[in-house]
Amino acid sequence: xxxxxxxxxxxxxxxxxxxxGMTNPAKVINFLTYGNQWDASLIIVMAxxxxxxxxxxLWVAKKxxxxxxxxxxxxxxxxxxxxxxxxxxxxxxxxGLSGICPGPGLVQLVSLKMEFxxxxxxxxxxxxxxxxxx
Numbered sequence: 001x002x003x004x005x006x007x008x009x010x011x012x013x014x015x016x017x018x019x020x021g022m023t024n025p026a027k028v029i030n031f032l033t034y035g036n037q038w039d040a041s042l043i044i045v046m047a048x049x050x051x052x053x054x055x056x057x058l059w060v061a062k063k064x065x066x067x068x069x070x071x072x073x074x075x076x077x078x079x080x081x082x083x084x085x086x087x088x089x090x091x092x093x094x095x096g097l098s099g100i101c102p103g104p105g106l107v108q109l110v111s112l113k114m115e116f117x118x119x120x121x122x123x124x125x126x127x128x129x130x131x132x133x134x
Contacts, residue, residue, distance in 0.1 A: 001068065005067075013103075014107040020041070020045045022042070022045060022101075022104050025100050026099065027039055027099075028042065028095070028099040028100070029099040031043075032099075090126075098119060102120075102123055105120055105123065106120065
């Protein structure tokens with residue numbers, strides 16, 4: 001049941017990314033570029049997503065346990081350190097330069113376009129390299 005729910009939730013998430021246009025790198029680049037081409041729709045997508053998440057969080061927080069698990073597993077990591085800041089900077093640079101976030105990039109893999117295949121290969125390479133260096 002848990003695996004089926006994960007597939008359904010992943011499908012809904014991917015569908016939302018496609019319908020909102022967030023899998024289009026030009027849309028992200030146009031958000032990050034001020035001027036005549038500026039596109040504020042990314043703010044709307046993020047605001048609506050945050051509103052839904054906050055409402056869901058308030059609903060779920062009243063529950064004794066999650067629907068598909070025996071207990072809640074919340075991270076206790078709250079430390080802001082050099083590794084977190086460096087990773088955030090690299091993530092932002094990659095997203096800003098390519099217009100592709102890893103989530104939408106993963107969704108775009110089904111298009112079999114070379115740019116997304118290379119992007120995701122580079123993401124995996126960066127993850128592998130980070131594991132080797134740390």
